[in-house]
Amino acid sequence: MYKFLNLILGTSDVPTYMAGLVFALxxxxxxxxxKVAKRNKQSAxxxxxxxxxxxxxxxxxxxxFSLLAxxxxxxxxxxxxxxxxxMIYSFVIGFSLPKFIGWLYSIxxxxxK
Structure with a gap:
């Protein structure tokens, strides 16, 4: 089981990885x-x-797809x-990765076209 977790999570130990995931969320x-703050309330x-x-x-x-990314x-x-x-890396990934994915899709x- 240790080898499986190592392959799935990489070199990070499980508590560090899970804490990183919390900060990414x-x-x-x-x-x-x-995104919600920028919505157009007047739109039909x-x-x-x-x-x-x-x-x-x-x-x-x-x-x-953001969670997967x-x-x-x-x-x-x-x-x-x-x-x-x-934790700071995880937070930045959680905040910026969806924007980056959107940018890639726009390209x-x-x-x-």
Whole structure:
């Protein structure tokens, strides 16, 4: 089981990895909070008052892929960035990775036009 966890989590021990994941989720919460704050209340496509149901339906795919990307960024932090998992690194990954993914998709969308 130790070898399996080492392969899944990399060189980080489980408590460090889990704490990093918590800080990454906090960063992700800040990202979605900024997204909610920028919403257009006057749009017919969105409710005037905040709705958890609408928020979840509207962002479910982005949340799922953001969580997957955060897991990969934490797991491969040493290999691609040469950085051990720290709490500040995890928070920054959680906050900025969804923006980076969106930017990559916008580049891909422009290439198809």
């Amino acid at each position: 906090i960063g992700l919460a800040f990202y979605f909070k900024s 496509a969105t409710p005037y008052r905040f709705s958890w149901k609408f928020f979840t339906q509207d962002n479910l795919v982005e949340m799922a 955060i897991f990969l960024a934490l797991r491969f932090s040493v290999e691609y960035a040469g950085v051990e998992v720290t 891909q969308g422009k290439a198809r």
